[in-house]
Amino acid sequence: MMISPGQPPDMSLIDAVTIDRLRDAARRLRGIANRTPIHRSRWLNEQVGCEVFIKCESFQRVGAFKFRGAYNALSRLHPDSAGVLTYSSGNHAQSVALASATLGLRAVIIMPNNAPPIKRAATRGYLARAAPGSELVEYDPASTTRELLGREIAEREGLTVVPPYDHPDVIAGQGTAGLELLEDAGALDAIWVPCGGGGLVSGTAVAAAGVCPTCKIIGVEPELADDATRSFQTGRLQTVTNPPTIADGARTPYLGRYTFPLVVRYVSEMMTVREDEIASAALTFMERLKLVVEPTGALGLAGLLARAAAGELPYRRVGVIISGGNLDPAVVSDLIRLRNART
């Protein structure tokens, strides 16, 4: 199913995610997902010289936008479905587990046995409320890959695989975050969006194309994990392997079959930020906006601040999406070190 490195995007897939699909997703999520607040900051507005509207998906259920896509995809399964399977060590796993519990589905989650205990515990907590047979399967990442193991279990048990980003229903769900931002803030000139596998940024770009076509969508990646930026610039799929960025949500190796053409068509621009800029943005959220934001979640602000520092901000009203708030307090000291040691 995956697209091969070096290939161009398959533009025939572009209609799989449309503004109508986003609106359908928004209807399904109503009353289930949180309509997260938009925060503003006088200090930040003065720093960058324009009005900034910050969409706080840190206050989404499970602490990240991922719940939107997972719930949307699961709620569209056939009623006779035997259940779902996914592999993730991060926010997507918890999202599928919680969505399964909410919908009464069976879920099997595949997670490496070195995933943080707190994430395994949270996922188990949600699975305990999902349908019987739901379980967390741990595997040794040295001996097999999660895709192989996942395919084997899914085929044997008739489960539907719900991937973390490369699925039209997942992308449409993620895009509702951008849709809400534009609905609640009104027209914006540009929105900075964190980019890992491209689900959030492409979904948000589809939303903007539908309701505010003049709004530029700028995807932000770590410099150390710049596969999407290079793919965007070259028109051929580029990859990274286990990039050592602190933004763990952006360590994804490549854009997907669906997200690549959507990014190429709808995203205005891709940019990268240094590790010290990511750390500084995450700490700025903490110190100035009093918001807990994980490193990946701070990519958007890091991009905006970099542009402002370069004097490249010809806008009046801009948006920033915080993708998630699952920051381990133990990581704060790493952020302080990284900010002080400009890479």
Next chain:
Amino acid sequence: MMISPGQPPDMSLIDAVTIDRLRDAARRLRGIANRTPIHRSRWLNEQVGCEVFIKCESFQRVGAFKFRGAYNALSRLHPDSAGVLTYSSGNHAQSVALASATLGLRAVIIMPNNAPPIKRAATRGYLARAAPGSELVEYDPASTTRELLGREIAEREGLTVVPPYDHPDVIAGQGTAGLELLEDAGALDAIWVPCGGGGLVSGTAVAAAGVCPTCKIIGVEPELADDATRSFQTGRLQTVTNPPTIADGARTPYLGRYTFPLVVRYVSEMMTVREDEIASAALTFMERLKLVVEPTGALGLAGLLARAAAGELPYRRVGVIISGGNLDPAVVSDLIRLRNART
């Protein structure tokens, strides 16, 4: 002006702060102070077995409820006032500086020369926009006290002293936080409130007595700085001296002339929490609610969680006030250590 240790509260001062004074303060603050949001958490509700409404003064201007009282007091000065003076190394200093800038007043702020550089810088930033002659006066805490120095400067220059908590207009301003909580959440059975000098807890108690008399108000102090709890229990003013609690906002030595009788009359109960409980509550805000809360700001949640753990929570709907969010990221590692090392 201060009340002497061992003295009973002067109950004749009780009418200096009434629900009408709070409503006046609320009118003055409208459009100036933020009407801070109330956050809720499914996880927390399940933990404690009732519905919890969290008033987030971390999102107040200057990051703490202190702006309410400072602005209310300053806005009531006579138009011919020569300006104001205050002494504080914390959120009150920044609040008076910002309120002076907003009102175009002259402000002199007295701060120890060992106050955190970030707080001095923030205060200077606000003072730069206040009326001419505004300044930050640093002093050596080894050679003089801030009260002596403050009185000297205030008398010489005709400035009005605005103390951090023991002033009817300051208390009425702080009480608007509790008033908003009760207006936005509806009737509550109890509210847990951080207690330092007693401005927030007594103001909130006056609010509750006015609009929801059945609501219990529970003030929470660090065990290491339990002067208000002992004063409440004995009916005589008790003091502490430089208590080594991580909750720096609760290191105040004693209740004031006004706050003592108000606490005795309107507060239902005072309780203390251990340092590890304070640290754990501050980290719970970070990990679970994605809110940045300073240690003092977490006292209310620490109190609620302690009661829940003891099975002493016969309530359906309760409130918690977060007093402030000015958490130095460098302190997070201290919080982790404290949580793990139960004192």
